[in-house]
Amino acid sequence: MATKNTATGAEAIAQPKVLYRKYRPTRLEDVVGQEQITSVLSNSLKQGKIAHAYLFIGPRGTGKTSVARIFAHAVNGFDYQVEDSYLDIIEIDAASNTGVDNIRELREKAIIAPTKGKYKVYIIDEVHMLTKSASNALLKTLEEPPEHVIFIMATTDAYKVPITISSRTQVHTFKLATPEVMQTHLRKIADTENIKISDDALKIVVRRGGGSFRDSLSLLDQIASLSDGKSEITAELLNQALGLPEEQAISGLLEAYATGNSSQIHQLLQDLLNSGLKPETIASELISSIVATPNPAILPLLTHLPDVQPPFPEAKLLLALLGNFDASEAPKRPISAPQTHSAPATTTPVMSAEPPETTPKSIAPSDPDPGVKPLETAPVATESHSAPANTPAETPQTTAKTASVTPQSFDWDGFINSVHQVNDAIYNQLCKVEHEYDGSTLHLYPDKKFTKSILDKPGNRQIMAQYLGGAALLIHEPGERALPEDSQISQISAIMGGVQEVKGDLPF
Numbered sequence: 001m002a003t004k005n006t007a008t009g010a011e012a013i014a015q016p017k018v019l020y021r022k023y024r025p026t027r028l029e030d031v032v033g034q035e036q037i038t039s040v041l042s043n044s045l046k047q048g049k050i051a052h053a054y055l056f057i058g059p060r061g062t063g064k065t066s067v068a069r070i071f072a073h074a075v076n077g078f079d080y081q082v083e084d085s086y087l088d089i090i091e092i093d094a095a096s097n098t099g100v101d102n103i104r105e106l107r108e109k110a111i112i113a114p115t116k117g118k119y120k121v122y123i124i125d126e127v128h129m130l131t132k133s134a135s136n137a138l139l140k141t142l143e144e145p146p147e148h149v150i151f152i153m154a155t156t157d158a159y160k161v162p163i164t165i166s167s168r169t170q171v172h173t174f175k176l177a178t179p180e181v182m183q184t185h186l187r188k189i190a191d192t193e194n195i196k197i198s199d200d201a202l203k204i205v206v207r208r209g210g211g212s213f214r215d216s217l218s219l220l221d222q223i224a225s226l227s228d229g230k231s232e233i234t235a236e237l238l239n240q241a242l243g244l245p246e247e248q249a250i251s252g253l254l255e256a257y258a259t260g261n262s263s264q265i266h267q268l269l270q271d272l273l274n275s276g277l278k279p280e281t282i283a284s285e286l287i288s289s290i291v292a293t294p295n296p297a298i299l300p301l302l303t304h305l306p307d308v309q310p311p312f313p314e315a316k317l318l319l320a321l322l323g324n325f326d327a328s329e330a331p332k333r334p335i336s337a338p339q340t341h342s343a344p345a346t347t348t349p350v351m352s353a354e355p356p357e358t359t360p361k362s363i364a365p366s367d368p369d370p371g372v373k374p375l376e377t378a379p380v381a382t383e384s385h386s387a388p389a390n391t392p393a394e395t396p397q398t399t400a401k402t403a404s405v406t407p408q409s410f411d412w413d414g415f416i417n418s419v420h421q422v423n424d425a426i427y428n429q430l431c432k433v434e435h436e437y438d439g440s441t442l443h444l445y446p447d448k449k450f451t452k453s454i455l456d457k458p459g460n461r462q463i464m465a466q467y468l469g470g471a472a473l474l475i476h477e478p479g480e481r482a483l484p485e486d487s488q489i490s491q492i493s494a495i496m497g498g499v500q501e502v503k504g505d506l507p508f
């Protein structure tokens with residue numbers, strides 16, 4: 001039985017390590033990409049000028065903890081191995097030891113002299129997670145440290161570390177590795193591990209790793225199984241395995257956005273989503289590509305792409321790509337106006353078929369009648385920019401009935417279909433709104449502020465104006481409803497300056 005247990009233990013030891021642990025540096029000169037730090041620490045060791053406290057700051061996976069362990073062994077003259085353990089080197093995870101009691105216990109044990117080495121070294125990871133009380137307790141020790149104690153603290157959020165602590169330490173800033181350094185480092189490891197991978201595929205690993213050695217090596221370890229030692233891992237195979245969009249598709253989306261080709265954006269986006277990619281993944285790849293090669297024409301996307309998160313990530317991604325087009329960004333292609341549009345090409349209002357003499361005449365200002373309020377004073381729901389000055393479109397309504405026509409006099413389907421060929425985002429919102437045409441003005445009644453905000457953008461208004469045949473456009477506030485055309489309420493509204501119809505049972 002003892003022999004069996006021994007064999008099992010040997011098998012466990014013989015199990016291969018993950019790459020980021022296998023290639024973890026054990027000497028300062030083996031650390032890659034942080035020469036500005038390792039050179040300073042090496043000189044400190046040579047000159048014997050050891051500080052009592054160090055603070056390592058920087059993003060995750062850049063080597064903070066590795067360098068802390070190497071330095072802790074070096075000051076004591078210990079031979080560093082990744083799996084070793086010395087009583088004089090104590091590692092503390094501040095994320096799980098945040099309380100003041102933990103720091104008080106640390107202070108009590110720090111007084112005890114080291115057992116084997118010259119220094120007792122405390123490595124405190126994620127020191128910014130300490131509570132305020134715990135930080136104050138640690139500060140007391142940093143102010144008056146024992147001669148044999150060295151503190152090495154590491155954090156990814158330097159701004160959360162109290163200034164009273166950081167000011168008493170020697171601060172070293174770790175940086176993310178450049179793509180060139182990471183590419184060289186990963187190529188060396190891939191060749192050593194007999195991982196056949198193309199340079200293009202390796203660039204994807206570098207980009208996804210984001211300059212973090214640990215993340216990059218973990219990803220390389222993950223895809224190593226795609227290679228059998230003979231066939232090469234290509235960029236296409238890697239994209240399929242990781243569920244990433246192809247670089248050509250991302251480049252195509254950005255190019256279509258820069259040129260204002262909404263149809264191509266919609267097609268490429270649908271292809272990517274139909275292939276099973278998440279909107280968040282597409283947004284992340286777009287951001288990475290924009291940051292890598294910034295272009296003023298596509299920089300506005302950065303204000304919206306970070307918001308592509310649940311809920312409704314697809315809608316947010318669509319809005320980011322299509323929701324901010326001006327008319328100048330619309331595709332420059334001829335699109336014929338709807339042939340069935342019955343509205344006149346001028347701004348002259350369409351009058352009803354009733355004889356003119358039946359229409360009440362407005363009272364001239366020179367001959368006022370104190371008993372009758374002029375109908376000309378009723379406000380007309382048009383905007384100043386919707387028709388040229390001194391045109392019949394700005395002439396006040398004589399009566400509600402005179403300006404009203406049947407809905408059939410405006411080809412609504414032809415209008416929205418023409419808009420659809422230019423901008424899908426406007427079309428999708430137009431399909432949700434109620435509309436009414438009064439002979440000179442198209443009234444839109446959105447039910448949500450979001451819908452109104454899309455339709456009300458100057459660029460979108462210009463696109464819709466191309467297909468209104470000279471008619472004006474008025475977009476009402478959410479909640480407003482169109483009044484019946486030939487009702488008594490409509491006539492009263494014209495005289496009184498506008499009323500709102502209330503539906504439901506009255507309280508009397």
